[in-house]
Amino acid sequence: AQSVTQPDIHITVSEGASLELRCNYSYGATPYLFWYVQSPGQGLQLLLKYFSGDTLVQGIKGFEAEFKRSQSSFNLRKPSVHWSDAAEYFCAVGPSTDKLIFGTGTRLQVFP
């Protein structure tokens, strides 16, 4: 069955600290992988996506993610977190032509 797991429901970091949000997936074919961010009461904004090629993907707002096929993972990273990064982060997997499957999300809290 196709699924996405985000093991961390809630993460708290200090501003300026590094960040890694975990995402593991189960998918029968070559996956298309996405990370989205959602601020309270807002829609989803695409941070980055992986379709093929270089397994280290650069996104907006200084985020990057690395696709590791052997570990079925697509973890999101940022070297230095800003207070404005506090939000809900969703990992998603899907084909290019059909619906996305979302993880349960990770809520990021940033302390000054």
Next chain:
Amino acid sequence: GAVVSQHPSWVICKSGTSVKIECRSLDFQATTMFWYRQFPKQSLMLMATSNEGSKATYEQGVEKDKFLINHASLTLSTLTVTSAHPEDSSFYICSARDPRHGYTFGSGTRLTVV
């Protein structure tokens, strides 16, 4: 980049009335749009896949007579919550698939039924 406009951003309605939510792709044509529902502090639950010119495909457990979806043009899909009840109160988000950018989401609609 691709832009999806969702309207209204919030709506309050009386129990028993119907509410229509619009989802428009502004700078691309979307043959397929998706409607999601999100409960507080939870992930997105796909309700249905809307295909231009054909009937929507509903996920298991979603009442198609309750949540009417129309995708009459390549840039507009609508979700109508019929005979709304307080348990229909939720955050509804649409998404459109763009060949170049993948999936673009609307800003969501918060529905409150009183």
